[in-house]
Amino acid sequence: MERFDYIICGGGASGLLLSNALLSDKHFNDKKILLIEKDSKTDNDKTFGFWNDKQSVLDNIVFKEWEYAEFRDSNSHNSFLLSPYKYKMIKSNEFYLYIGDKISKASNFTYLNSTVNEIDQVNNKVKTNDGEFSSSIIFSSIYNEVSFKKYPLLKQHFIGWTIETKDESFDYNKITFMDFSVDQKDEIRFMYILPFSKNKALVEYTLFSGDIISNDEYEKEIKTYLKKKNILNYSIVEKEKGMIPMTCYPFFENNTD
Numbered sequence: 001m002e003r004f005d006y007i008i009c010g011g012g013a014s015g016l017l018l019s020n021a022l023l024s025d026k027h028f029n030d031k032k033i034l035l036i037e038k039d040s041k042t043d044n045d046k047t048f049g050f051w052n053d054k055q056s057v058l059d060n061i062v063f064k065e066w067e068y069a070e071f072r073d074s075n076s077h078n079s080f081l082l083s084p085y086k087y088k089m090i091k092s093n094e095f096y097l098y099i100g101d102k103i104s105k106a107s108n109f110t111y112l113n114s115t116v117n118e119i120d121q122v123n124n125k126v127k128t129n130d131g132e133f134s135s136s137i138i139f140s141s142i143y144n145e146v147s148f149k150k151y152p153l154l155k156q157h158f159i160g161w162t163i164e165t166k167d168e169s170f171d172y173n174k175i176t177f178m179d180f181s182v183d184q185k186d187e188i189r190f191m192y193i194l195p196f197s198k199n200k201a202l203v204e205y206t207l208f209s210g211d212i213i214s215n216d217e218y219e220k221e222i223k224t225y226l227k228k229k230n231i232l233n234y235s236i237v238e239k240e241k242g243m244i245p246m247t248c249y250p251f252f253e254n255n256t257d
Helices: 013-023 092-105 215-228
Strands: 006-009 033-037 047-052 064-066 068-072 077-081 086-091 109-113 116-120 125-128 131-134 137-140 153-165 174-179 188-195 200-209 234-247
Touching: 006 013, 013 033, 013 092, 033 125, 047 092, 086 092, 092 109, 116 137, 153 215, 188 215, 200 215, 200 234, 215 234
Parallel strands: 006 033, 006 137, 033 109, 068 174
Antiparallel strands: 047 086, 064 086, 068 077, 116 125, 125 131, 153 200, 153 234, 174 188, 188 200
């Protein structure tokens, strides 16, 4: 069984940012590190947005940034300047490529495209479709709902469309963080809009709830919202879907070191 100083399970945002941090610190240059990810991570399958008031390691791949934002509901809206912060957005395919290229050039990193079947916390082993690996320190960002059963779990889930419109439909200098004018249906539901130009934007229908809804319901709400905004002539360029679990689960109790 091959042994590593560190094993990172999951090559999404968390796993890749951790990998980048290790790559950027000379202390880890002589450490043997394994990153395991089951997907190819080449598609633009997500949009990452973050606040920042200074330079970031991700600035090289920022697709767009905004200085203004707004919140809305059926009766009012509040627009404001974000200064000194900016809201920045990166495309996931650019993010995967940017960090992945650094990993491929690092002699102490091994990237394994495989499925993690089990993390043995007693013997500090990771079991995959391509073998077993050991380490005294194992990081994992892999979502496993079974482990949350005894703890509250709220899911932030969404489907987003990147659309292009025939007419000028968006204020490209201002994002809509949350538009609560949509039917709440006894939950927390809102639209999230990132405008890239006057004619192109990501329009996303987001919920905070315990259960996931069908794709048709997300998309029906997006269509209804666009119609209400008199955005009728448009084409869908890309689609994305995601779910972010939120819980008070005591992750520290699973620490391997």
